[in-house]
Amino acid sequence: xxxxxxxxxxxxxxxxxxxxxxxxxxxxxxxxxxxxxxxxxxxxxxxxxxxxxxxxxxxxxxxxxxxxxxxxxxxxxxxxxxxxxxxxxxxxxxxxxxxxxxxxxxxxxxxxxxxxxxxxxxxxxxxxxxxxxxxxxxxxxxxxxxxxxxxxxxxxxxxxxxxxxxxxxxxxxxxxxxxxxxxxxxxxxxxxxxxxxxxxxxxxxxxxxxxxxxxxxxxxxxxxxxxxxxxxxxxxxxxxxxxxxxxxxxxxxxxxxxxxxxxxxxxxxxxxxxxxxxxxxxxxxxxxxxxxxxxxxxxxxxxxxxxxxxxxxxxxxxxxxxxxxxxxxxxxxxxxxxxxxxxxxxxxxxxxxxxxxxxxxxxxxxxxxxxxxxxxxxxxxxxxxxxxxxxxxxxxxxx
Amino acid sequence: xxxxxxxxxxxxxxxxxxxxxxxxxxxxxxxxxxxxxxxxxxxxxxxxxxxxxxxxxxxxxxxxxxxxxxxxxxxxxxxxxxxxxxxxxxxxxxxxxxxxxxxxxxxxxxxxxxxxxxxxxxxxxxxxxxxxxxxxxxxxxxxxxxxxxxxxxxxxxxxxxxxxxxxxxxxxxxxxxxxxxxxxxxxxxxxxxxxxxxxxxxxxxxxxxxxxxxxxxxxxxxxxxxxxxxxxxxxxxxxxxxxxxxxxxxxxxxxxxxxxxxxxxxxxxxxxxxxxxxxxxxxxxxxxxxxxxxxxxxxxxxxxxxxxxxxxxxxxxxxxxxxxxxxxxxxxxxxxxxxxxxxxxxxxxxxxxxxxxxxxxxxxxxxxxxxxxxxxxxxxxxxxxxxxxxxxxxxxxxx
Numbered sequence: 001x002x003x004x005x006x007x008x009x010x011x012x013x014x015x016x017x018x019x020x021x022x023x024x025x026x027x028x029x030x031x032x033x034x035x036x037x038x039x040x041x042x043x044x045x046x047x048x049x050x051x052x053x054x055x056x057x058x059x060x061x062x063x064x065x066x067x068x069x070x071x072x073x074x075x076x077x078x079x080x081x082x083x084x085x086x087x088x089x090x091x092x093x094x095x096x097x098x099x100x101x102x103x104x105x106x107x108x109x110x111x112x113x114x115x116x117x118x119x120x121x122x123x124x125x126x127x128x129x130x131x132x133x134x135x136x137x138x139x140x141x142x143x144x145x146x147x148x149x150x151x152x153x154x155x156x157x158x159x160x161x162x163x164x165x166x167x168x169x170x171x172x173x174x175x176x177x178x179x180x181x182x183x184x185x186x187x188x189x190x191x192x193x194x195x196x197x198x199x200x201x202x203x204x205x206x207x208x209x210x211x212x213x214x215x216x217x218x219x220x221x222x223x224x225x226x227x228x229x230x231x232x233x234x235x236x237x238x239x240x241x242x243x244x245x246x247x248x249x250x251x252x253x254x255x256x257x258x259x260x261x262x263x264x265x266x267x268x269x270x271x272x273x274x275x276x277x278x279x280x281x282x283x284x285x286x287x288x289x290x291x292x293x294x295x296x297x298x299x300x301x302x303x304x305x306x307x308x309x310x311x312x313x314x315x316x317x318x319x320x321x322x323x324x325x326x327x328x329x330x331x332x333x334x335x336x337x338x339x340x341x342x343x344x345x346x347x348x349x350x351x352x353x354x355x356x357x358x359x360x361x362x363x364x365x366x367x368x369x370x371x372x373x374x375x376x377x378x379x380x381x382x383x384x385x386x387x388x389x390x391x392x393x394x395x396x397x398x399x
Numbered sequence: 400x401x402x403x404x405x406x407x408x409x410x411x412x413x414x415x416x417x418x419x420x421x422x423x424x425x426x427x428x429x430x431x432x433x434x435x436x437x438x439x440x441x442x443x444x445x446x447x448x449x450x451x452x453x454x455x456x457x458x459x460x461x462x463x464x465x466x467x468x469x470x471x472x473x474x475x476x477x478x479x480x481x482x483x484x485x486x487x488x489x490x491x492x493x494x495x496x497x498x499x500x501x502x503x504x505x506x507x508x509x510x511x512x513x514x515x516x517x518x519x520x521x522x523x524x525x526x527x528x529x530x531x532x533x534x535x536x537x538x539x540x541x542x543x544x545x546x547x548x549x550x551x552x553x554x555x556x557x558x559x560x561x562x563x564x565x566x567x568x569x570x571x572x573x574x575x576x577x578x579x580x581x582x583x584x585x586x587x588x589x590x591x592x593x594x595x596x597x598x599x600x601x602x603x604x605x606x607x608x609x610x611x612x613x614x615x616x617x618x619x620x621x622x623x624x625x626x627x628x629x630x631x632x633x634x635x636x637x638x639x640x641x642x643x644x645x646x647x648x649x650x651x652x653x654x655x656x657x658x659x660x661x662x663x664x665x666x667x668x669x670x671x672x673x674x675x676x677x678x679x680x681x682x683x684x685x686x687x688x689x690x691x692x693x694x695x696x697x698x699x700x701x702x703x704x705x706x707x708x709x710x711x712x713x714x715x716x717x718x719x720x721x722x723x724x725x726x727x728x729x730x731x732x733x734x735x736x737x738x739x740x741x742x743x744x745x746x747x748x749x750x751x752x753x754x755x756x757x758x759x760x761x762x763x764x765x766x767x768x769x770x771x772x773x774x775x776x777x778x779x780x781x782x783x784x785x786x787x788x789x790x791x792x793x794x795x796x797x798x
Contacts, residue, residue, distance in 0.1 A: 009466040010640040017633045020626050027620040037620045064460050067408040221426040221436045223675025227419050230676050234416045241409040270672040276622025277629055277673060 012061045016281070019056060022048055023280035034381050036139055038345060041280050042374060045287015056288050062281070067247070069282030070350060072275045074248040075233040077346075078255015079268050081160055093157030095326035100158060100341050101165055103319030104129035111311050115304065120176070121365065124355050127173045128369050129316050131166030132159040133345025133377065140381045141340070146388055151333055155340035158323075166347045167252055168194045171245040173351070177360050178244045194245055198253055201236060205257030213263050226270040229258060248350060286349050286370065289356060294364040301364070309368040313375050317342055335387045343380040344373045411460045415680070418455060421447055422679035433780050435538055437744060440679050441773060444686015455687050461680070466646070468681030469749060471674045473647040474632040476745075477654020478667050480559055492556030494725035499557060499740050500564055502718030503528035510710050514703065519576070520764065523754050526572045527768050528715050530565030531558040532744025532776065539780045540739070545787055550732055554739035557722075565746045566651055567593045570644040572750070576759050577643045593644055597652055600635060604656030612662050625669040628657060647749060685748050685769065688755060693763040700763070708767040712774050716741055734786045742779040743772045 022044040030040030048056040056062070109126035117125070137159055141147045171194035172187060179186060209232075216228045233254040240250030258267050295309075296302050324338020352369040355361040361369075421443040429439030447455040455461070508525035516524070536558055540546045570593035571586060578585060608631075615627045632653040639649030657666050694708075695701050723737020751768040754760040760768075 009463055010637060010646065012463055013466075013470075013633050013637045013640070013646065017630055017637060020630050020633075024618070024620060024623060024626055024630075028618050031619045061460060061463050064408055064411055064463075067412075071412070219423070219427050220430045221423060223672065224423060224427075226672045226675040227423055227679070231416055231419050231423075234412050234419075238409060238413045238416060241412070247409065247412065270675075273622065273625045273669040273672050274676060276625040276669075280626070 012059075015056055015059070015062060016065070018048065019044075019062070019281055019284045020277070023284050027280070034143070035378060036345075036381075038283055039374060039377050041283035042287040042349075042370070045284040046290050046292065047287075048284065049288035049290065051290065051292035056284070058285075058289060062285055062288075065278060066282040066285035069275075069278035069280070070346075071233065071237050071247055071251040072271065073279045073282065073346060074251040075255040076268070076271060076275050076279075077163065078252040078257075079259045079264065079271070081163070081256060081259065090154070090157065090329075092326065092328045093154045094161060095328060096154060096323050096337060096341065097158035097161035097165065099326040100132060100162060100320050100323035101130045101169070103322055104316060105169075107315040107319050108312060111308070111315055115308050115311075117365075121361055123176070124173055124351070124360050125312070125365065125369070127169050128348045128351040128355070129312065129319075129344065129372070130162065130169060131344065131347035131351075132162045132320070132341045133343045133347070137340050137343060137380070140384050143381070144385060144388060149336075150329065151327075151336045151340070154327060154332070154337050158337075158341060162341075163252075163347060164198070167246075167249050168198070170347070170351055170354070171197075171240075171249050174246050174354060174358075175244050177355075177358050190244075193243060194249065197240060197243060197245055197249065201250070201253035202256055205253070206260050209257050210261050213261055225263060225266055226274075229267045229271060230274070232258065246350070246354060283349075286353055289353065289363075290367050290370050291363045292367070294367045305364045305368060308365075309371050312368060312372045316344060316372050316376050317379075333387065336384065339380065339383050339387045342383070343377045345377060348373050411458075414455055414458070414461060415464070417447065418443075418461070418680055418683045419676070422683050426679070433542070434777060435744075435780075437682055438773060438776050440682035441686040441748075441769070444683040445689050445691065446686075447683065448687035448689065450689065450691035455683070457684075457688060461684055461687075464677060465681040465684035468674075468677035468679070468684075469745075470632065470636050470646055470650040471670065472678045472681065472745060473650040474654040475667070475670060475674050475678075476562065477651040477656075478658045478663065478670070480562070480655060480658065489553070489556065489728075491725065491727045492553045493560060494727060495553060495722050495736060495740065496557035496560035496564065498725040499531060499561060499719050499722035500529045500568070502721055503715060504568075506714040506718050507711060510707070510714055514707050514710075516764075520760055522575070523572055523750070523759050524711070524764065524768070526568050527747045527750040527754070528711065528718075528743065528771070529561065529568060530743065530746035530750075531561045531719070531740045532742045532746070536739050536742055536779070539783050542780070543784060543787060549728065550726075550735045550739070553726060553731070553736050557736075557740060561740075562651075562746060563597070566645075566648050567597070569746070569750055569753070570596075570639075570648050573645050573753060573757075574643050576754075576757050589643075592642060593648065596639060596642060596644055596648065600649070600652035601655055604652070605659050608656050609660050612660055624662060624665055625673075628666045628670060629673070631657065645749075645753060682748075685752055688752065688762075689766050689769050690762045691766070693766045704763045704767060707764075708770050711767060711771045715743060715771050715775050716778075732786065735783065738779065738783050738786045741782070742776045744776060747772050 023041045026040035026044035027037030028040070030037050045056070047053055050057060105126040108129040109122045112122035112125040137155055138147070141152045141155070146152050168191065172190045175190035175193070176186060213228065216224045233251050236250035236254040237247040238250065240253070241247045258264060294302060294305055297306070320341040321335070321338035323341055324334045327334050327337050348369065352361065352366050356363065356366040422440045425439035425443035426436030427439070429436050444455070446452055449456060504525040507528040508521045511521035511524040536554055537546070540551045540554070545551050567590065571589045574589035574592070575585060612627070615623045632650050635649035635653040636646040637649065639652070640646045657663060693701060693704055696705070719740040720734070720737035722740055723733045726733050726736050747768065751760070751765050755762065755765040
C-alpha cells in the first residue's frame with residue numbers, strides 16, 4: 001500500500017485545480033502587459049511554490065503530469081514544424097542559427113569555468129543558453145504584424161534550426177551525464193546516436209505512418225486517431241528514453257513525422273485540448289522548482305550566484321545580438337534579427353529541469369538559468385518593437 | 400527524493416503506451432463481435448494484470464491517471480444528460496427505474512447476507528447491482544436501429560434516472576463507509592447531503608456558469624475554455640470529495656451544469672480527446688485489479704465465491720426483467736425494456752473499485768462484481784436483438 005499513500009487523488013485534484021487556475025490568471029496578466037503567457041505560468045509556479053505561498057511542492061504525481069505536459073508540448077512543436085520549410089530556409093538563417101548556438105555555448109561555458117564550476121556543469125550551462133524560443137518570438141512578431149518581413153523569416157528559420165540542434169545538444173548533454181564520461185569518443189557516439197535517432201525516426205516514420213493511419217481509419221472504436229497519435233508520441237518518447245536521449249526528443253520526432261501525414265490537421269486539433277491542460281502544469285512546476293532563497297543577498301554564496309546570473313544574462317543577450325550580424329542579405333535590419341533571437345524559453349527550461357533532476361546543477365544554478373529565461377523573455381517584446389521602429393526609419397533612408 | 404523514486408516517468412510512459420494499445424486492440428475486437436468496447440478494455444486489463452501477463456500492476460501513478468479518467472467520464476456523461484428531457488420522461492420510465500433499483504438492491508443485499516457477509520458489505524453489494532449502464536444500452540439500441548421506439552425511450556429515460564439515483568446511492572454508501580456508522584440518522588443525513596449537493600450545484604451553477612464563461616471569453620490566453628471547463632469539473636469533484644461524497648458525483652454535476660450553457664458543444668468537443676485518452680486507462684485499470692486466482696476451483700473458498708457470483712448474476716438479470724413489467728403503457732414489449740436494463744457498467748464498476756480501495760469488499764467480492772458486469776454486458780446485445788425480433792412478431796398480432 002506504500003505507493004498509494006504517496007498519491008491521494010483528492011489532494012492531487014485540488015493541486016491541479018490550483019495550478020491550472022493560477023496558470024490562467026498569471027498567463028492572462030502576462031498577456032495584458034504584452035508578455036507571453038508562459039512567463040505568467042512560470043511566475044505562477046514561483047508564487048505557488050515553497051519560496052512564497054508554499055501551496056504546491058515537488059510531488060511525484062505532479063512531476064509525472066508535468067512530464068506528460070512537456071512531452072505533449074514538444075509533440076505539438078514537432079507537428080507545427082514544417083520539415084520542408086526547414087530545409088528551404090536560406091543560408092542567412094543557417095548562419096544566424098549556428099552563430100547563435102556557438103556564441104552562447106562558448107561564452108556560457110567560459111563564464112561558468114571562470115566562476116569555478118566544474119567542466120560538466122559548465123558544458124550544461126553553456127548548452128542551456130543556446131536554444132531560442134520559437135514560440136515567444138513567433139508570437140511577438142505576430143502581435144507586431146511583422147510576421148511576413150524577411151527579418152521574421154530569418155528569425156523563425158534560425159529558431160527552428162536552433163530547436164532541432166538544441167535537442168541534439170540536449171541529447172548529447174544528457175548522454176554525457178548518464179554515462180558520466182566526457183571525452184571526444186563519447187561525445188561523437190552520442191551525437192551520432194541523437195542524429196541517427198532523429199533521422200531514423202523521420203526516414204522510417206514518414207513512409208510508415210500513413211499506412212498505419214490508414215489501418216486505424218478502418219477501425220470503429222471511438223477516439224482511435226487521438227489515441228493512435230498519443231501512443232505514437234509516447235512510444236517514440238519512451239524509445240528515446242531507452243536510448244538515453246531525452247523523452248522530448250522522441251516526442252518531437254513523432255510530431256515531425258505526423259506533420260507530414262494527411263491527417264495532420266485532425267491530429268493537431270485533437271492534441272490541442274490535451275496540451276491546453278497539461279502544458280501549463282509543466283511550466284508552473286518549473287516555477288515551483290525555483291528556490292528564491294538562493295538569491296538572498298545577505299548570504300555571501302548568493303552574491304556569487306547573483307553575479308553569475310548577471311553575467312549569464314549579459315552573455316545570453318549579447319551573443320544573440322552578435323548572431324544577428326550573420327544575416328548575409330544586405331539592406332536587412334540585423335538588430336531586429338538579433339533581438340528576435342534573444343528569448344530563451346521551453347528548451348532552455350527543459351535543459352535546466354533535467355539538470356536539476358539529475359543533480360548535475362545545483363538549485364542555485366537552476367534558479368540562475370530560470371532567471372536568464374525570464375529576463376530574456378521579458379525584454380524581447382518591447383525591445384523588438386523598438387528595433388523594428390528604428391529599422392523602418394533607417395532602411396528607407398539607406399535606399 | 401523518496402516520492403520521485405515511486406514514479407519513474409520513463410516506466411510510466413511505457414505502461415501508458417501498453418495500456419492504451421491493449422485498450423484499443425481489445426476494444427476493437429469487442430466491437431467486431433457486437434460487444435461494447437468497454438468490455439474489451441476491461442478484458443485487456445485482466446490480461447495485462449497480475450493474473451495473466453503481469454505487465455501492469457496497481458501503481459499510484461496509474462491509479463491517479465485512472466481516477467482522472469473516471470472523473471472525465473462522468474463529466475462527459477453529465478454533459479450528455481439533458482436535464483429537461485430527464486424531467487420530461489414519462490411515468491413508465493420512472494416506475495421502471497425505481498423497480499430496477501429496488502429489486503437488485505434488495506435481492507443483492509439478501510443474497511450477500513445469506514452468504515454470511517456483513518451488513519455493510521451486503522449493502523455495498525446490493526448497491527453495485529442497481530445502476531444500468533446508459534452507454535451500453537444506448538449503443539446497442541443505435542446498432543439495432545431501434546433508438547426511436549417507445550421502448551427505447553423508456554429504457555434510456557429509466558437508465559438516466561438510474562444513473563442519477565445510482566450516484567446518490569454511491570454517495571450514501573461511500574458516506575457510510577467513511578463514517579463507519581450505519582443507522583437511519585446517518586443514512587438520512589448523507590442522503591440529504593448528496594441530494595443537496597447535486598441540487599445546490601445545479602441551482603447555483605446554471606445561472607452562474609454562463610456569466611463565468613462570458614468572462615473567460617474576454618480573456619486572450621490559449622485554451623481558456625478547455626481549461627475553465629476542466630478546472631470547474633475538477634473543482635466540483637474536489638468539493639464532493641471534501642463533503643465525503645465521491646469525486647465523480649461532483650464531476651457529473653459539473654457536466655449537468657455546463658450542458659445547459661451555450662458553449663456546451665465547444666466544451667464537449669474539447670473534452671472528448673482528453674476523455675479518449677484517459678477513460679480507457681480507467682477501464683483497463685479496473686481489469687488489472689481483478690485477481691483471477693480468487694476463482695481457482697480447487698480452492699474451497701473459491702467455490703463459495705463462484706456460487707455467490709452465479710447468484711448475483713441471476714439476481715442482476717431477473718430483477719431487471721421484473722423491472723420491465725413496470726411499463727404502464729399497453730401494447731409495448733416489456734421484455735425489450737427489461738432486457739435493455741440488464742447491462743451494468745461504469746457506475747457498478749466504479750462502486751466496486753471504490754469499495755476495493757476502501758477495503759470494504761475483498762478482492763474476491765470485487766472479482767464477483769466485475770464478473771457480473773462483464774456477464775450482463777456480454778449477454779445484452781444478442782438478447783436485446785432476439786427480444787426485439789420476438790416483439791415485432793407479437794405486437795402486430797395483438798393490435
